[in-house]
Amino acid sequence: MEVWFPVALAVLGASSGVPLTRAAERMLRGGRRFGWPVQVVVGASTGALVAGVAFVLGPVEELPAYLYLVGIAVVLAVVDITEKRLPNAIIYPSLVALPALLTAAAWVTNQWPALLGAALGAAALFALYLLLALVAPGGIGLGDVKLAAVIGFPLGYLGWTPVFVGGFSGFLIGSLVSLAAIAARRATLTSSLPFGPSMLAGAFVGVFFS
Known part of the structure; x- marks a missing residue:
C-alpha cells in the first residue's frame, strides 16, 4: 500500500x-x-481515525463500511457527550447501512464466512449488552445496547479477536474515563456518564488490532 493512500484519506x-x-x-x-x-x-478526530483505518485495512472492498463507521462514531460521540443519548436517527439506519456495505464487500470478494462473522459478532455484543442492561439497568442504557449491535457488524467481519478486543476495550476505556472524572471531581461514584464514546473508541481499538 502506498503511503499517500491513508494520508489522502486523513x-x-x-x-x-x-x-x-x-x-x-x-x-x-x-x-x-x-x-x-x-x-x-x-475534524482532527475524524482525520486520525480515517488514517488509522486506511493504514490497517488498506484499499480493500470493505473499507467503505469502516469509513462509514468513523463518520457515525464522531457524530454519535458528540451527541452522547452533549446530551447523554444515542439518537435512533443514526442507530437504526446504521443497522441497515453497515450490513449492506459489508454484504457488498463479501459479494465482490466472495468472503461469505466474514459476513457470517459480522452477523454473529453483532448478535454476540447485542446479547451481552442486553444482559447487562437487564441486570444493571442504571449502568447500560438501551442506546448502548443498540450501539453494541452496530459496532458488532464491522468487528465481527474482521474476526472474533476484534470482537473480543473491541468489546473489552470499551469497558476498559469507560472505566478509565470514570476514574479520571472522579479524580478531577467532575463526577462521583453514582454519576451517570455517557458510555457510547467509550464503546466506539473500543471498537476502533478492535479494528486496529485486526
Whole structure:
C-alpha cells in the first residue's frame, strides 16, 4: 500500500469537521450550535481515525463500511457527550447501512464466512449488552445496547479477536474515563456518564488490532 493512500484519506477526513459537527447539531434537541474549537476537534478526530483505518485495512472492498463507521462514531460521540443519548436517527439506519456495505464487500470478494462473522459478532455484543442492561439497568442504557449491535457488524467481519478486543476495550476505556472524572471531581461514584464514546473508541481499538 502506498503511503499517500491513508494520508489522502486523513486529509479528507479532517476536512469533514464542519459538516460532521453540523450533522451532530441537527441531532441535538436543544438547538445548540458549536463553535470552531469543536469543529477542529471533530475534524482532527475524524482525520486520525480515517488514517488509522486506511493504514490497517488498506484499499480493500470493505473499507467503505469502516469509513462509514468513523463518520457515525464522531457524530454519535458528540451527541452522547452533549446530551447523554444515542439518537435512533443514526442507530437504526446504521443497522441497515453497515450490513449492506459489508454484504457488498463479501459479494465482490466472495468472503461469505466474514459476513457470517459480522452477523454473529453483532448478535454476540447485542446479547451481552442486553444482559447487562437487564441486570444493571442504571449502568447500560438501551442506546448502548443498540450501539453494541452496530459496532458488532464491522468487528465481527474482521474476526472474533476484534470482537473480543473491541468489546473489552470499551469497558476498559469507560472505566478509565470514570476514574479520571472522579479524580478531577467532575463526577462521583453514582454519576451517570455517557458510555457510547467509550464503546466506539473500543471498537476502533478492535479494528486496529485486526
